[in-house]
Amino acid sequence: xxxxxxxxxxxxxxxxxxxxxxxxxxxxxxxxxxxxxxxxxxxxxxxxxxxxxxxxxxxxxxxxxxxxxxxxxxxxxxxxxxxxxxxxxxxxxxxxxxxxxxxxxxxxxxxxxxxxxxxxxxxxxxxxxxxxxxxxxxxxxxxxxxxxxxxxxxxxxxxxxxxxxxxxxxxxxxxxxxxxxxxxxxxxxxxxxxxxxxxxxxxxxxxxxxxxxxxxxxxxxxxxxxxxxxxxxxxxxxxxxxxxxxxxxxxxxxxxxxxxxxxxxxxxxxxxxxxxxxxxxxxxxxxxxxxxxxxxxxxxxxxxxxxxxxxxxxxxxxxxxxxxxxxxxxxxxxxxxxxxxxxxxxxxxxxxxxxxxxxxxxxxxxxxxxxxxxxxxxxxxxxxxxxxxxxxxxxxxxxxxxxxxxxxxxxxxxxxxxxxxxxxxxxxxxxxxxxxxxxxxxxxxxxxxxxxxxxxxxxxxxxxxxxxxxxxxxxxxxxxxxxxxxxxxxxxxxxxxxxxxxxxxxxxxxxxxxxxxxxxxx
Numbered sequence: 001x002x003x004x005x006x007x008x009x010x011x012x013x014x015x016x017x018x019x020x021x022x023x024x025x026x027x028x029x030x031x032x033x034x035x036x037x038x039x040x041x042x043x044x045x046x047x048x049x050x051x052x053x054x055x056x057x058x059x060x061x062x063x064x065x066x067x068x069x070x071x072x073x074x075x076x077x078x079x080x081x082x083x084x085x086x087x088x089x090x091x092x093x094x095x096x097x098x099x100x101x102x103x104x105x106x107x108x109x110x111x112x113x114x115x116x117x118x119x120x121x122x123x124x125x126x127x128x129x130x131x132x133x134x135x136x137x138x139x140x141x142x143x144x145x146x147x148x149x150x151x152x153x154x155x156x157x158x159x160x161x162x163x164x165x166x167x168x169x170x171x172x173x174x175x176x177x178x179x180x181x182x183x184x185x186x187x188x189x190x191x192x193x194x195x196x197x198x199x200x201x202x203x204x205x206x207x208x209x210x211x212x213x214x215x216x217x218x219x220x221x222x223x224x225x226x227x228x229x230x231x232x233x234x235x236x237x238x239x240x241x242x243x244x245x246x247x248x249x250x251x252x253x254x255x256x257x258x259x260x261x262x263x264x265x266x267x268x269x270x271x272x273x274x275x276x277x278x279x280x281x282x283x284x285x286x287x288x289x290x291x292x293x294x295x296x297x298x299x300x301x302x303x304x305x306x307x308x309x310x311x312x313x314x315x316x317x318x319x320x321x322x323x324x325x326x327x328x329x330x331x332x333x334x335x336x337x338x339x340x341x342x343x344x345x346x347x348x349x350x351x352x353x354x355x356x357x358x359x360x361x362x363x364x365x366x367x368x369x370x371x372x373x374x375x376x377x378x379x380x381x382x383x384x385x386x387x388x389x390x391x392x393x394x395x396x397x398x399x400x401x402x403x404x405x406x407x408x409x410x411x412x413x414x415x416x417x418x419x420x421x422x423x424x425x426x427x428x429x430x431x432x433x434x435x436x437x438x439x440x441x442x443x444x445x446x447x448x449x450x451x452x453x454x455x456x457x458x459x460x461x462x463x464x465x466x467x468x469x470x471x472x473x474x475x476x477x478x479x480x481x482x483x484x485x486x487x488x489x490x491x492x493x494x495x496x497x498x499x500x501x502x503x504x505x506x507x508x509x510x511x512x513x514x515x516x517x518x519x520x521x522x
Contacts, residue, residue, distance in 0.1 A: 030127025032100040047144045056266050065265070067193050067256040074254075076196045079203050081253045082187045083198045084245045085150060088285075089180030090214025091221070092157055092238045093122040097220050098336060098351055099226035099234055106231070112476050114166065116333070119169050120472045123329065125177025126465035130185030130458030131304045133140060138455065141260040142193070143253050146186050147246065153179030154242050161235035164260040169471040178412050184461055190452040193256035197387050198380065201372025205441045212435055215332055216358035223351025260286040303452060308459040312513050313448060318463045320502050324403070326467030326493050328434050331407070332357065333472045334479055334487070338414045338423060342484075345420075356424035360406075368395050369438055389447035390510045392440050396503035399436025404492035405497065406430035411488025419426070433495075448514060450515045 058066050067075075096103070097119050109115045129149075139143040143492070156176035163169040191203045219225045234343050255261055262283040270281050306313045332354070339350035372395065379391040406429030413422040449456035 053282050056281055057284045077252055081249050082190050083207050086183035086187050087210035087214055088245055089240045090211045091218040094215040095134050095218035095222035095234050098223035099231035102226055102231040109166055116473050118169055120469045121173045122177040123465055124469035125174050126181045127462050129178040129181030129463050133182045134185035134455045134458035135303055141255045142186050142190050142257050143255045146182050147249050149179045149182030150246055154239055157235055161232040185458045188442055188446050192450050192453040197447055198373055200378050202369045204363050205369030205439055208439045212361050213358060216354045216477040219354045220351045221319050227348040247445045262318055303455040304459040307456055314459045319462055320461045321441055322463035322467040323498055324434055324437050325464040326471035329468045330471035330475045331476045342414055342416055343420050353424055356427040357431040360420040360428035362434045364432035365435045368436055389444045390445040391509050393503045395436045396440040399433045400499040402429045402510045403433025407492035408486045412485040414484040438495050
């Protein structure tokens with residue numbers, strides 16, 4: 001139930017669920033203590049009688065039904081399953097890249113842009129899928145939408161293995177990507193549902209690592225499949241793994257979204273009352289909202305667009321993430337040319353160099369996972385116990401430096417006279433820079449837009465995914481004309497000019513921007 005001064009919406013639910021007492025007395029409407037409902041057969045400690053309806057909240061700060069009060073085992077089990085969903089989809093996005101020459105030979109593709117599109121079209125769907133899947137998860141629950149979208153992805157990804165031409169393959173890849181985009185939109189919301197801000201860093205570190213490890217593991221596995229089998233097994237193998245993840249999700253992934261859980265409890269209470277009394281029960285998330293289906297659908301489905309258009313935070317973070325994501329996808333498309341062309345490695349061996357990217361991603365992620373929450377708590381204590389989303393930014397500072405250094409090192413050492421380990425070191429630095437930026441930005445967005453985190457992440461991901469789709473299309477032409485050194489130097493210059501000022505600007509002006517926001521938590 002609500003305290004006297006607590007807001008109706010969850011706004012800052014991450015802290016409110018811990019600090020506010022569950023007492024509804026003293027609200028602006030006339031209230032009475034919890035009592036038996038009209039009909040005489042249902043009683044619930046979370047109910048408060050208002051003038052013309054009953055208001056339902058959690059039973060208390062320790063209500064076991066509240067996902068924030070789940071055991072650590074249940075929380076981390078849900079996090080692991082969400083991360084598995086988030087991992088397998090990006091694997092599919094990049095796994096076909098090493099086998100693209102086989103696809104070109106089978107389907108007679110001679111245009112380099114069309115060939116690149118068979119790989120990157122999957123990422124284009126990432127731009128549009130979250131715009132409706134994220135809001136739908138705020139209507140029908142995270143678990144339902146996640147698993148329904150994954151079944152969609154599984155069906156079309158399996159179909160890609162049976163494609164009979166270029167058009168079929170591109171269309172099937174696009175449709176599979178729509179379903180595969182769900183974890184990127186919904187996963188961050190699940191983390192926000194389960195963990196308080198000072199506990200959220202490690203969970204975000206695990207979750208945000210998954211979509212970036214996908215483009216690492218995918219090409220390594222795809223290279224060996226291409227060398228030992230047919231490109232069709234790229235799709236069939238990922239479908240087998242995804243089916244196993246889906247089974248785990250069906251058994252172990254429970255709903256985490258508070259408004260949906262309370263609505264289910266309210267429905268149970270309504271069904272237990274005397275229907276002739278027309279008892280109205282609202283949850284704390286409904287009291288100030290129009291909950292008619294059309295109104296809710298209209299608000300939820302346009303929310304990502306509203307956030308993108310009206311929220312400067314979303315626009316700025318979206319632009320920077322778009323740059324980083326686009327650079328990453330453009331960069332990794334050059335790695336086969338470096339190690340097969342310059343170092344004359346076999347396709348399977350050349351694919352192993354993607355592991356350098358994985359070392360940078362996972363190494364920096366594990367270090368940052370241990371620092372995110374520690375730094376947040378220390379800065380929060382210095383601020384009189386009041387947390388701010390800006391306390392997630394410190395790890396961006398080294399990230400913005402490591403990214404351009406890695407690009408310079410890889411581009412200018414990719415020569416036969418230089419040992420292959422040197423460009424691999426540059427690749428690892430690129431991975432470290434990318435993951436540090438991603439983890440900071442994702443936790444910042446979740447802390448700022450807790451209740452609507454899925455919609456906010458969808459809005460941030462829109463430009464990011466467009467760049468992830470578009471950048472690789474011009475990579476072959478650019479590097480053929482400029483070479484690896486000049487080409488990577490251009491990318492590094494963009495990362496310096498647009499990236500390095502970012503964390504400083506958000507550290508100084510972030511709170512001011514959020515206070516002018518319509519949706520960010522105050």
